[in-house]
Amino acid sequence: MFDFKRVPEIRTERLLLNAVTANDDDALYDIFSDVEVTRYNDVQTFINRREPAIFRRFIESRFEERVGVRWAIRLADAPGKLIGLAGYNVWTRHNRCAEIGYDLLRFYWNRGIMTEALRGVIAFGFREMALNRVEALVTDTNRGSCRVLEKLDFTAEGLLRQRGCWKGRYHDLWLFALLRADVMQKGLTWAGLSSTP
Numbered sequence: 001m002f003d004f005k006r007v008p009e010i011r012t013e014r015l016l017l018n019a020v021t022a023n024d025d026d027a028l029y030d031i032f033s034d035v036e037v038t039r040y041n042d043v044q045t046f047i048n049r050r051e052p053a054i055f056r057r058f059i060e061s062r063f064e065e066r067v068g069v070r071w072a073i074r075l076a077d078a079p080g081k082l083i084g085l086a087g088y089n090v091w092t093r094h095n096r097c098a099e100i101g102y103d104l105l106r107f108y109w110n111r112g113i114m115t116e117a118l119r120g121v122i123a124f125g126f127r128e129m130a131l132n133r134v135e136a137l138v139t140d141t142n143r144g145s146c147r148v149l150e151k152l153d154f155t156a157e158g159l160l161r162q163r164g165c166w167k168g169r170y171h172d173l174w175l176f177a178l179l180r181a182d183v184m185q186k187g188l189t190w191a192g193l194s195s196t197p
């Protein structure tokens with residue numbers, strides 16, 4: 001069982017997922033200084049070079065508090081460069097439920113990278129965190145993100161009206177979820193579950 005001692009390494013066909021480090025600050029700046037990346041969430045678009053370290057410290061504090069884990073996404077054949085982040089923002093252990101979050105450098109969009117990274121993250125969650133339910137909250141206008149969740153066989157459970165509040169206004173958010181039972185019923189082999197515990 002995952003114990004928050006260190007960020008575990010996850011490998012997929014094209015990707016290596018591991019810990020974010022201080023060496024990644026420039027890459028974090030490149031991702032989060034892009035208004036297209038920050039358009040659909042509560043992250044303020046970075047405008048100075050000090051912000052990545054503050055953001056990284058936030059990621060580390062969530063890990064130390066044992067409520068969240070974020071992996072750096074790297075191409076397996078160029079592992080020195082962080083190209084995105086994916087992980088669990090909030091893990092409520094007693095409910096065996098966690099919410100995913102993810103962001104990718106725009107240069108790499110629409111190549112199946114986030115779908116592949118999230119398969120690794122979600123399989124890890126079902127297997128190593130004993131999750132029963134993985135959730136995602138997505139603005140109704142974020143079509144690319146909704147499509148990723150569809151490709152991962154999440155179910156759109158409903159539109160939560162004005163559930164988000166950032167950048168000066170309220171946002172309606174779709175609640176998506178994938179259950180352990182869905183994985184079994186749909187035979188999603190990528191999730192790596194052979195039986196229900």
Ligand SMILES: CC(C)(COP(=O)(O)OP(=O)(O)OC[C@H]1O[C@@H](n2cnc3c(N)ncnc32)[C@H](O)[C@@H]1OP(=O)(O)O)[C@@H](O)C(=O)NCCC(=O)NCCS
Pocket residue numbers: 036037038040041102103104105108109110111112113114115116137138139142143144145147148
């Ligand atoms: C959302 C995001 C992570 C997707 O990453 P990605 O690696 O491009 O995702 P994938 O390539 O695996 O899949 C994207 C899918 O969305 C589709 N798509 C992209 N933009 C779309 C749009 N405007 N309308 C409809 N579909 C769209 C792509 O065609 C692709 O579907 P396909 O494989 O059926 O062709 C990336 O766009 C991103 O970082 N966005 C900004 C941050 C963000 O929104 N994070 C999520 C917050 S909930």
